[in-house]
Amino acid sequence: xxxxxxxxxxxxxxxxxxxxxxxxxxxxxxxxxxxxxxxxxxxxxxxxxxxxxxxxxxxxxxxxxxxxxxxxxxxxxxxxxxxxxxxxxxxxxxxxxxxxxxxxxxxxxxxxxxxxxxxxxxxxxxxxxxxxxxxxxxxxxxxxxxxxxxxxxxxxxxxxxxxxxxxxxxxxxxxxxxxxxxxxxxxxxxxxxxxxxxxxxxxxxxxxxxxxxxxxxxxxxxxxxxxxxxxxxxxxxxxxxxxxxxxxxxxxxxxxxxxxxxxxxxxxxxxxxxxxxxxxxxxxxxxxxxxxxxxxxxxxxxxxxxxxxxxxxxxxxxxxxxxxxxxxxxxxxx
Amino acid sequence: xxxxxxxxxxxxxxxxxxxxxxxxxxxxxxxxxxxxxxxxxxxxxxxxxxxxxxxxxxxxxxxxxxxxxxxxxxxxxxxxxxxxxxxxxxxxxxxxxxxxxxxxxxxxxxxxxxxxxxxxxxxxxxxxxxxxxxxxxxxxxxxxxxxxxxxxxxxxxxxxxxxxxxxxxxxxxxxxxxxxxxxxxxxxxxxxxxxxxxxxxxxxxxxxxxxxxxxxxxxxxxxxxxxxxxxxxxxxxxxxxxxxxxxxxxxxxxxxxxxxxxxxxxxxxxxxxxxxxxxxxxxxxxxxxxxxxxxxxxxxxx
Numbered sequence: 001x002x003x004x005x006x007x008x009x010x011x012x013x014x015x016x017x018x019x020x021x022x023x024x025x026x027x028x029x030x031x032x033x034x035x036x037x038x039x040x041x042x043x044x045x046x047x048x049x050x051x052x053x054x055x056x057x058x059x060x061x062x063x064x065x066x067x068x069x070x071x072x073x074x075x076x077x078x079x080x081x082x083x084x085x086x087x088x089x090x091x092x093x094x095x096x097x098x099x100x101x102x103x104x105x106x107x108x109x110x111x112x113x114x115x116x117x118x119x120x121x122x123x124x125x126x127x128x129x130x131x132x133x134x135x136x137x138x139x140x141x142x143x144x145x146x147x148x149x150x151x152x153x154x155x156x157x158x159x160x161x162x163x164x165x166x167x168x169x170x171x172x173x174x175x176x177x178x179x180x181x182x183x184x185x186x187x188x189x190x191x192x193x194x195x196x197x198x199x200x201x202x203x204x205x206x207x208x209x210x211x212x213x214x215x216x217x218x219x220x221x222x223x224x225x226x227x228x229x230x231x232x233x234x235x236x237x238x239x240x241x242x243x244x245x246x247x248x249x250x251x252x253x254x255x256x257x258x259x260x261x262x263x264x265x266x267x268x269x270x271x272x273x274x275x276x277x278x279x280x281x282x283x284x285x286x287x288x289x290x291x292x293x294x295x296x297x298x299x300x301x302x303x304x305x306x307x308x309x310x311x312x313x314x315x316x317x318x319x320x321x322x323x324x325x326x327x328x329x330x331x332x333x334x
Numbered sequence: 335x336x337x338x339x340x341x342x343x344x345x346x347x348x349x350x351x352x353x354x355x356x357x358x359x360x361x362x363x364x365x366x367x368x369x370x371x372x373x374x375x376x377x378x379x380x381x382x383x384x385x386x387x388x389x390x391x392x393x394x395x396x397x398x399x400x401x402x403x404x405x406x407x408x409x410x411x412x413x414x415x416x417x418x419x420x421x422x423x424x425x426x427x428x429x430x431x432x433x434x435x436x437x438x439x440x441x442x443x444x445x446x447x448x449x450x451x452x453x454x455x456x457x458x459x460x461x462x463x464x465x466x467x468x469x470x471x472x473x474x475x476x477x478x479x480x481x482x483x484x485x486x487x488x489x490x491x492x493x494x495x496x497x498x499x500x501x502x503x504x505x506x507x508x509x510x511x512x513x514x515x516x517x518x519x520x521x522x523x524x525x526x527x528x529x530x531x532x533x534x535x536x537x538x539x540x541x542x543x544x545x546x547x548x549x550x551x552x553x554x555x556x557x558x559x560x561x562x563x564x565x566x567x568x569x570x571x572x573x574x575x576x577x578x579x580x581x582x583x584x585x586x587x588x589x590x591x592x593x594x595x596x597x598x599x600x601x602x603x604x605x606x607x608x609x610x611x612x613x614x615x616x617x618x619x620x621x622x623x624x625x626x627x628x629x630x631x632x633x634x635x636x
Contacts, residue, residue, distance in 0.1 A: 059531060093536060094534060096532055101532075102529075102532040109524060110525045111529070115547075159358065
């Protein structure tokens with residue numbers, strides 16, 4: 001594993017045993033997050049992006065889920081590389097919250113209603129770093145200030161129900177970053193927030209990354225957010241990576257019909273009304289992970305599909321500098 | 335927030351900051367609870383009965399055990415407010431002492447049932463393979479009427495105050511276990527539990543520090559009701575002669591021994607009976623009030 005990598009996922013396979021068979025939610029995904037870098041993983045519901053992030057935290061409920069193969073190499077604070085896929089549960093506990101922080105989608109319900117936010121931010125510090133109550137409280141206060149909560153001294157002793165969604169998401173970020181993790185996994189952290197708050201939270205995450213040098217794995221389905229925060233992008237479809245690359249070249253000149261479809265789905269200002277300006281939608285839906293079609297998984301929904309696409313699964317091939325796509329016809333995608 | 339006295343200080347707090355310190359879940363609960371006058375009244379009655387029970391040995395007007403052959407079965411008078419019983423003992427003093435025993439039994443039953451029930455409920459709610467087994471067990475226990483099951487336990491254990499506590503504790507454990515399991519199943523799936531796991535909390539930590547505190551409301555409500563049931567069932571057991579040994583003046587025992595005389599001396603049944611009714615009723619109303627105050631649907635509607 002390269003020295004500047006924080007996380008290196010290699011050929012990850014995460015499966016769920018379902019009634020009709022085995023559901024391969026993540027099927028051979030490989031990507032790396034560099035130090036100081038924000039990698040966005042994009043895809044529709046059911047593309048496997050959340051399962052990928054939960055696998056990295058080993059939070060897949062087992063059973064029915066299982067990490068069936070692959071490696072999740074992670075470089076800790078001490079510089080040592082460990083394979084999280086094979087770490088004992090006990091060792092994993094000391095990684096979670098300590099070396100890898102995680103933010104969830106639902107700020108309204110991701111905080112325990114019976115504890116003050118100060119207690120909740122301090123909790124991980126107390127058991128990961130052995131801080132006493134007073135030191136944890138002081139550190140929690142510093143974190144609250146860092147995430148930009150006004151009147152932090154007073155807010156420290158408040159309960160989650162006294163705060164708005166945006167405030168709670170700031171508290172979540174403070175909790176996730178309290179132990180100074182080397183990697184922050186953010187699973188749709190702004191999806192439940194309204195746009196003005198969304199912009200503030202993204203801004204905060206960017207600022208904190210500059211200050212702390214944390215790598216961020218950012219899970220989202222919102223390409224606008226991707227353009228805001230990401231350095232590099234991985235587009236997932238049906239448990240596989242279909243395109244990955246530098247954020248500029250990927251958003252400017254997508255080489256996979258799915259990425260292009262996602263971009264076309266975004267409403268934008270100045271769009272004409274009426275029939276001529278209809279919002280584009282990719283026809284069909286993500287195929288069932290239990291029963292994937294042979295060949296290219298996107299072919300049934302793809303306008304460019306030809307018989308050869310159904311015959312064999314295309315490989316992820318380089319289409320430019322730091323840019324690759326899994327499509328036989330990438331040259332025809334504008 | 336209206337309870338913050340005006341002109342309380344010269345510090346110009348923003349209006350939203352007033353009363354912040356009292357917005358802990360417990361303070362919110364009390365405020366919600368005391369919104370209803372009947373609940374406040376019942377709470378005061380409960381406190382009064384509790385005070386009598388605690389102070390009984392020092393405040394009874396007569397020695398509750400002292401017999402007076404000449405003053406047998408006297409109706410209520412200025413000296414003996416509740417009259418005297420078949421041995422000439424002062425009924426008021428005995429009712430006061432009885433409060434002590436009845437409340438002690440009730441309280442100990444609550445402790446036993448809540449502890450056992452919470453542990454069983456958490457085990458059933460969190461450890462999936464145990465769920466089926468434990469719940470069928472509680473189903474089996476709950477299939478018997480309370481009093482029948484208690485009599486069976488008493489028959490096996492023999493009559494004593496602590497056996498009554500044990501028997502009733504076991505009888506009411508399934509109720510707590512059921513409620514705790516149901517609430518645990520809900521709370522364990524909440525996003526903040528996943529968030530706690532993602533912060534590296536261990537399983538015991540999750541169960542006892544993150545799930546359990548969120549179950550306190552239903553447990554508290556159940557505990558209040560069990561307190562009331564336990565007092566009632568203890569009286570019934572004593573009345574049937576399988577409870578606390580008859581020499582001890584519990585309310586149930588007093589009513590039991592008054593059976594033979596109640597045609598001439600109805601006050602012997604009336605006063606301990608009223609004590610039971612008053613205690614159980616006030617507990618039930620407070621329990622009801624707690625349940626309403628803790629009901630999330632009502633919280634949203636306010």
